[in-house]
Amino acid sequence: MSEEEVEQQPVRAFNALLEAFKQSESDSKPKKKRRKLEHSPDREESERLSPDLEEEDEAESGAVDEEDMNGAEDEDMDEDEDSTDPFEVHFANPEGNELSRRLKAIAKNQWTTKKIDTDAHSKCILQIPGTDEDAPPRRKIRSTKDLKLKNRLVETGEEILSSFSSSEQSIVPAIFNYQSVLYGSRTVKNAPRLRHIAALHALNHIFKTRDRIIKNNAKVSTAQDDSDAEYRDQGFTRPKVLILLETKQSCARFVQAMTEICHFEQQENKKRFLDSYYLPEEKFTDDKPEDFREIFEGNDENEFRIGLKFTRKTVKFFSKFYNSDFILASPLGLRRAIEAGGDPKKKDSDFLSSIELVIMDQADAIQMQNWEHVEYVFEHLNLQPKDAHGCDFSRVRNWYLDGQSKHLRQTLLFSAYITPEINNLFKVHMQNVSGRLKHHPDYTNTNILQTMPNLSIRQTFTRYDSPSILSDPDARFKFFTTAIVPMITKLPKPSDGKGGQGVLVFIPSYHDYTRIRNYFAASTATENISFGNMSEYVDPTSQRRARSHFMTGRHSVLLYTGRAHHFTRPQIRGVKRVVFYGVPENPIFYEEVVGFIGASLGRGEVEKRDTWVKALFSKYEALSLERVVGTERAKRMVGGRDDVFDFT
Template identity: 65%
Template sequence: MAAIRGREAFRGRGRGRRNIRGGRKNGFASGRVEEPPGNGESDVSDVPESEPEVEPDVSDQASADEEDAQPTGSAYHALLQAFQQAEAKDKPRRKRRKLDHPTNIVEEVQSIAADLDEVEETSPADEEEVAEVAQEDDLEEDEDTSDPFEVHFANPDQNELSQRLKAISDNQWTMERLKTSDSGKCVLQTPFSNHKVTSRRKLKTTRDIKLKHRLVSNAENVLGQFSDLEQAIVPSIFDHQDILFGGRTVQNAGRLRHITSLHALNHIFNTRDRIIKNNAKIAREQDDEDIEFRDQGFTRPKVLFLLETKQSCVRTVEAMTQLCDFEQQENKKRFLDSFSLPEDKFSDDKPEDFRELFEGNDENEFRIGMKFTRKTVKFFSKFYNSDVILASALGLRRAIESGDPKKKGSDFLSSIELVIMDHADAAFMQNWEHTEYVFEHLNLQPKDAHGCDFSRVRNWYLDGHAANLRQTIILSSYFTPKINALFNKHAQNVAGRLRYTPDYTTGIIETLNLGIKQTFSRFDSPSFATDPDARFKYFTSTIIPQLTRLQKPAEGGQGILIFIPSYLDFVRVRNYFAGSTATQNISFGAISEYVDPTDVRRARSHFMTGRQSMLLYTGRVHHFHRYNIRGVKRVVFYGIPENAAFYKEVVGFVGASLGRGEVRKRDVGVRVTFSRWERMELERVVGGGRVGMMVGGGADVFDFV
């Protein structure tokens, strides 16, 4: 009965908080910017003195439902007494006056709908669940010490933790090359310590993972047995190690999504069930003042999915709902209406990786919170009341930076314990600064308490080590220096970090079979910082004179496409073509991601008909549109594309011109300029067996056919 009385106390508390809340909801609909709640003073300023004191509405630690609540041991008695007093008086509460009005009727309707969505109904089953938790607690008094969640988050060995934290600060890592079924490179780094390293677990099926009971059946049906490649990374995922996986493809993207979603759900349910058990213990042993549980963070959100499009968000949500049978999914229709679109807008002639990324709703600014109870998942929950946040880097940055300056902040990211970033290579094609900004704001000490009960906060949070226990999973189709730098800087996990690089022994150049001469020219570049200047100097002093000396064919113009991966380099080259005397006799067009579609069509038409002999073309515009450029006879790569598929597709423009009989074979060619700082990009194109010789050898010109 003690557990049930505790339940009733929190039900009363929840109603009181809703009655005094007032104002618009701090959540958001599609297109609305989330304003994280500020401190709790204004939320309780209008409460009459005769009413029981309640905590601010922004607290994730004190929800209206014990399944979601994270109450304090000492606060519990005060709340129970307050509820009894309020029940005796049974007098209506005064509504808070609404001061900030929406500027238009649309915002007002959205605000009212959002407020209605916050109302949660209780049912007789709630008391049964609390009783079940109390019974489970009697049966499972001792936690499973072999559970990775227990070892890493709940009760880490303090001596071992101290040693590993010191090793990370001193940049001391032990490295181990793990065997994989393929020829990929899989390296595990672990902070050095005197602790005996346990053998790596072998996880062949989902039955080998310590999962919450409600996930076991669906996990086996959806995932079942892991492939050889999955077995290389799954142990690190479920052992809470950081992962940088460079082998994401269209074919394995769905499996990776289900694996990471299963891990996220398991982590959330582990956290939630532990808190409920401890709440039941507190309710049962409320006279014991010495009872203490360290089972929480500063705020409630524990998992962050960084995704690229709204449609990818829909796919992730579908993966989670396939893995767990929720009896209710609140606001699911609203979510689908806002985030999902039919995935049939592109024809089959577009590459499959392009269709996988941009099919459906490809909007890139979004964020949404999800809250889980034992039987329900709720969409569009407030960030501070959410268990999972799904967002794009741009959407999350807008949520942090916008709104009332007094409420601006990233406190809702202070207790994130799992970050899953899918399609990092696609994020790289956006503004990478947004991603860096989000990672810089993870696991910072919160500026406001947000109703936090510090007696329940884990010690490593209080010591400022949350970033060292957070797990970071980054899935990408390929690596770039910036992706590597992000991982090296922010993946400082005491459990270790795993990096998987696919086998690039055979480069993409081997798959072309077009019979087109491809010349790679290495230029001298003293440092990475000065590489853009060295590249521009080589291009203007060596490549441009060669292009201007080419004899113009009698018909059709020169047909030279200049592919420029970076937009900054594109601007520099475009300005040179427009203002230099060396190019004053060259007619050229330019297509970038910022060019109006009408101007794009005009430039493509003029290039195809020969009215313009050269066309400047950026890597990002190819990423977003995958244009099929006609009239290409020669290609000059100002730099090697990060995505090796772009190299194949652009060289394919020349092959298509040959196939249509628009040009003779002796008049076609490909020229690539590169420096020693492009080793990763070069390896994916020419193959790992050649890259060492090309980067560090004596020769600086290499021909392929």
């Protein structure tokens, strides 16, 4: 493709878009609110599929409506536009040549990588599209006083956040400079601070967008400037911020963070929201791990979506998506809303066409559900809309019309650790013209083997040959059936006749679990091994039965999935030996499962000499391996000549 053809692409995209909407322009005027007098089966079906949407008939689109304008003259819109404000630089008035140069660099996958200073226990890299010369200087931000905030957010921002820690200082400049961020160091302790930082940034973005539109509306209505003046200040549809969360309780926590940052005089439908989303967090006793309690305390329902609309003095819950500024949802709930009950003709993702900020919290917990839902949502972000939805194209920013909004979108992703799937999301869907930053811990001195209690149990990690990542499941299964299963069959029975061999096989993937379960059920090699099953799809009664049979020795082997552990965190008795079919993504799982043996030792159910742990891994598991054994050890274990490594 020639340079001239590259330059002409935006023009063609703009013309094609206008052509597609010619027929719908006549219907683009906002509809007036009206009272429904007759029953509508279609509306009833829509409400069934989208129960969190407001029931009123409102104008479908429009970045600012009459309700927004009420009291606008009292707003802090007298603030002068600051050319150094990241909102101006990235969204409102990006420099054309610079934007074009960075878009070309992204198309060629050209990124300049720089290390960012942070605390001694973390690693942080920043990638900017283009060459070293394209990388802007990085401004230090030590407190909220260094941020370009709307006046109404300054006082509460200072009160709640104040100064930033060294770890926060490595990501806050990227967040408020509209760079995408993958933060792989989220913990239960720092989660509230991260929520407040993200909420402050999101509200700041919405208020600046809203105030810019109201200002320009006033200019247009009073004809202050020439009639030829353009005011490019909008997207195709109103929603600008998408927040992906795991449970309704986590949604309630994020909303609380927003209302603490900004004190609204009125909160419409707040009681309905609390009744639907919030439950007291007193479900579990302290013997459950704190990360488990954070996920599942309160309302742990994981199918939801809700729109929030902001005006000067009010936040309105359960607003219709096309009238909302914020959309908060679980990936599953949002996918159900897009698919509209599975009818391709009703499928609608236009409300995601103008998303400028995506925040995903607890990505590690979300991955324990179904990561396909996350990928589905990101694939439907920032697509050109199928309908006009009353859009005023004379106000739409040029980079929307050119089909480049996905490269202006900022994505903030917070996770306790980084997985290959999360890494892929970073590479494919976080291609931001302002750059992207990845922050994760250095596990050299903070890995599980160094922090878990010293049980003096022999732990052997064995690397098997795996020619490719596609054939890795087959290579793993072959090694397990040829090297591990024969060893299990030869285990002696307890001399005292009590209990069994007590082999727990921890299997991270459900697909691997079904393969192994079928093998144990049908193979002649395992015909003399009695085994039980505990997966996320086994009902609680059957799980209790399997645990009881394993504890008493009726079952010598217990097949146990990673997701079953994630959702229940039980204390399994009778464990004397553990086989990790793969290294758990969550390092806490490794410590807890090995801890089952420690509990058996403490109860005198097994001699230490009869205990062991065996973990299988391939060269493709470096990320999960380093969280267990440490960063430097993982490098040697993945790339060295030896393939067996013993720890105690």
